[in-house]
Amino acid sequence: MAKETQFVEQIADINQDFPKWYTDVVLKTKLVDYGPVKGTMVIRPYGYAIWENIQNEMNKRFKTRGVENAYFPLLIPMSYFTKEAEHVEGFAPEIAVVTVAGGEELAEPLAIRPTSETIIGTMCSKWVQSYRDLPLKVNQWCNVMRWEKTTRPFLRTSEFLWQEGHTVHATEQEAEEETQAMLEIYKEFAENCLAIPVLTGRKTEKEKFAGAVATYTMEAMMRDGKSLQAGTSHYLGQNFATAFDIKYLGNEGSLQTAYTTSWGVSTRLIGAIIMTHGDERGLAIPPVVAPVQCVIVPIAARKGGVVEACETLKEKLENAGIRVTFDNTDNSPGWKFNEWEMKGVPVRIELGPRDIETGKMICARRDTLEKSEASLENAVEEVKALLADVQKNMLERARNRRDERIIYADDIDGILAGVEQGNFVKAGWCGCRECEDKIKEETGATARVFAENETAKECAVCKKPAKHVIIYARAY
């Protein structure tokens, strides 16, 4: 136990100071390093591998919706932003601008994209001429820049990686359906791949994307009870289509304005994984996206046959499509156990002379820290089953923890008490901006998402009849 305490000291206590724990973990597990420019992060190979796995899983899902990947330029003429009034107002404060290039002052300043609706809208107006060109669905994986005042690795950085999908449709109904369908894909992805349960639904006017008609969000609860906006899907109506002149000739011969959507998730998802599943030992990465799914730690590696047995096992698992590492460094086994646990590897196999003799291996799982004996001969099946079970258990555990912490409140005091204890709080809302602002002011909580299909008698603030139920939480 004394040794465990020592270990805990190294990565800060998750229960004492969650933000400190978080930065400790991302730095010490070599996910990221700080960049030289404030608010930027260097994503190291171990962290980037998670991102690549996210990309792969996401691309599979995009294909099922007929979305194709493309790439648009980093620099966007400033004038593009002024075409949509709400959009420019929302993003102007955090746009970084290039004013000098080639040693000369530019005639028109260039924005470093904070998001690409403007340039993609411009291109789509060229590409869309006829109803036969619709629907048009493109996605790009890229970096964007938003000059944030306070930053935290993955959760909010000046520059971050994301995917942004943009679709153009002939009708309002089709565009709305697309918006919802992408939200569903995000939800399914978050739960099945990241083991993060999310609440989905619409955002209030105050919280919606600048320029959207409606913004839909998925909100995840972090270990400290705060909410993280893990992905959004926007129904843009004709706002951008009008501003960027996206029109098509209908089959009846008249010129129509199109309807557009956009949706995105970012490297923030990696932050969400850390803050959802991490514990006092460090990271816990869900098997589907884990860079290393299984690590083999040799015991008494200098004794004859141990290294060979480990290598054979590694090859066997690798051939079965499992991402496996054989840790043949000369650190002590105990050191390796802790190291790989800290790095969040879902399954660890311990293999020593005793096991080899009896044809067994010891499997330890990261989520419960339980050890079990398994047959070396059936290693592939055993490890696959274990990985699947870890994945399932991580989601269940996160869901149970969240569900226990969703409560109801009738008034501001109830909301304040609820969010202070790290809960999501449901409460009635009359629908007016004044009441929404008042809750933020007095409790520090914001309206995260509408709780659809639920009703309340009265607004928690003004006591007028409630039109909606809102989930309030403090947020990252």
Place this chain on the structure above:
RNA sequence: UGAGGCGUAGCGCAGCUUGGUAGCGCGUUUGGUUAGGGACCAAAAGGUCGUGGGUUCAAGUCCCGUCGCCUCAACCA
């Protein structure tokens, strides 16, 4: 922008009140003994004390300026 704090070895820090040989822990390197939960022994490397000026025989330490970072507030897809 308001308030506070911190800059000394790769990392974390002590030393400053009361000026006088640059310290500690971890890590790193080398050699050896070990190995089923961060093992042990021995040796070594590593610092213009953020930076500019001032006081002094002498400044990490005192004084003035300056730069950077952190926390809280504010701001914030």
